[in-house]
Amino acid sequence: MISKRIKELSPYKTETTPCKVKLSSNELPIRFPEDVKRRIGEVVSSISFNRYPDPQATELKEIIAFRFGVSPENIVLGNGSDELIQYLSMSVEEFNRGVIYPIPTFPMYGICASVLGRKKVEVPLQEDFDINLEEFIRKIREEEPAIAFFSYPNNPTGNSFSEEKIRKIREEGVFTVLDEAYYHFSGKTFLKEALSKENTVVLRTLSKIGLAGLRVGVLIAKEEIAREINKVRLPFNITYPSQAIAKVMLEEFYFLIEEHVSMVVRERERVMKELSKLEGVKVYPSDANFFLFSTPYPADLVHKELIKEGVLVRDVSYLPGLKGCMRVSLGFPEENDLFLEALDKVLKSLC
Template sequence: MLSRRLNSLKAYKTETTKARIRLSSNELPYDLPEDLKTLILNELKETQLNRYPDPNSEELREVIGDFFGVSSENILLGNGSDELIYYLSIAVGDFSQGVYVPVPTFPMYEISADMLGRPKVCVQLDENFDINLEKSLELIANKSVVLAYYSYPNNPTGNLFSKEKIHRIREEGVFTVVDEAYYSYSGESFKDEALKREDTVVLRTLSKIGLAGLRVGILIGKESVVSELNKLRLPFNVTSPSQIIAKVVLSSGRDFIEESVKKVTSERERVLKELKGIKGVEVFPSRANFILFRTPFNAKAVHKGLVERDVLIRDMSYLPGLDRCLRVSIGKPEENDIFLEALEKVLVSLN
């Protein structure tokens, strides 16, 4: 018989609306070049898909370690960061102890806590989308919080939380998870702390730098912490094709990744400037590969108007503090131009 706890849960929903211009999921807009695809195909031809993958992803961890500048012993891989978030929600403290999440943020932190029936301490961000430290410390003390998740830069607001505030909360004996999914676009990291401390880990992903289809999540931490967390890892959790493709791209495709990230970062600044020039649009600073903005109109109406013009972005107005807000991923220059033109037309029509 299914648990009654399931009645209170909701399945995670992704944006599946059809549109020619898709700027809703914070993916890299550039596909792999043909020569890189040829290398991948040659490697895949030699793969025995009737055999299980390397259970420990030894070669891939070596390649990822070289890519991010850490030892393979400091790395735990997951089927996307979502799997690693779930492991951490299981591993840290007792299920009766609280999980701290500054909101609005990436929903999987709360979803993982809910699946395990763990109490949540969700504290609304301040007017600058930074951590409300005073309120956070008050609730953490009262709710027996032992685990905290930080999206850094934060999705969907795009900003970096104050490091000092994160440190201060950690001083309360709170295990700290810093999700650096958008590290390539910010350059800011807690990696050095994670390699030295028993109470801090960093999450990274390949999904935002061109390999969203592989579902490879990365946890970086002290060797002793990684070793303990590895006890929870499901067997063969990273498939053979994912291991092979990731190894090829991170070895032979580094120039492609670096150039693509530079293009997206440059486009981010251009789109920020263009959005600021549209009357009535409030734009928030971003260190990620997306931009959050607010219009004077109902976000659902704006979203609908864009879809009617074959442009898909994400309506974020359902989240606390994000009334009339939408989030647009940075695409190719021509895609961004189509979005900007469509947005102006939608706003004019709503006015």
């Protein structure tokens, strides 16, 4: 029989409505030139699909280590960051100790805790979307959770939490995970601490830099911590094609990724500025490749009207503290312009 905790579990949800402009999943807008496609085709055509991939993904791990400025021994690879969150939830302390995180945030921290039967300790963010330090520390001392997860910058709010607050929380003895999925857009990191402290790890991903379809997540920690986490890693979890394609992109065409990341950062500032000019629209600060905004009208209504205009964003108004809010990813300039035009049209129609 299926356990009660699984029956009561709410699965992770994503937005899949077909639209001309898809700005709902925080993906990097990138077009691969023909020479890149040909090179990837050459690499994929040479794969022996009847063979298992390298179980350690050695060559991929080496190029990722080079790009992130660490050693291969500091790395554990996962089938996306989701798998690494699961590994951490399985590996740190015993299951009778809970998991703590601010809300709203990335749902997988809570989902992984629920799957394992670990208690979820959720602490609402302040009105400015920063950590409520006093409440966080009170909950740690009261509930004694084993792991603290921080999305840094936070998804879906887009802001980076106070570094000082995170360090003070870590001083309470909780194992601290910094999920830096959006590092390339913020430039903010706890990497030095992850390499020097036994109670701190950093998560990165290739999903937000144009390779979401490959599902490659990266855990970075001190060598001895990485070695222990690696014990629970499922065999052959990084597929042969994912290893081969990710390696060629990071080794031969990384400049293409960097160019598009820079484009998104520029577009973030432009689009946020243009959007704030629309009457009644509130735009929230962001260090990521997306941002929150609200309008004078119900978010679910604006969301549906935008879909009619061929633009898909994410309605996050159901999350705690985000009443009326939507999240929009940055796309190509022309896609962002279509979003701005569509929202302007929708708001005028609702007046």
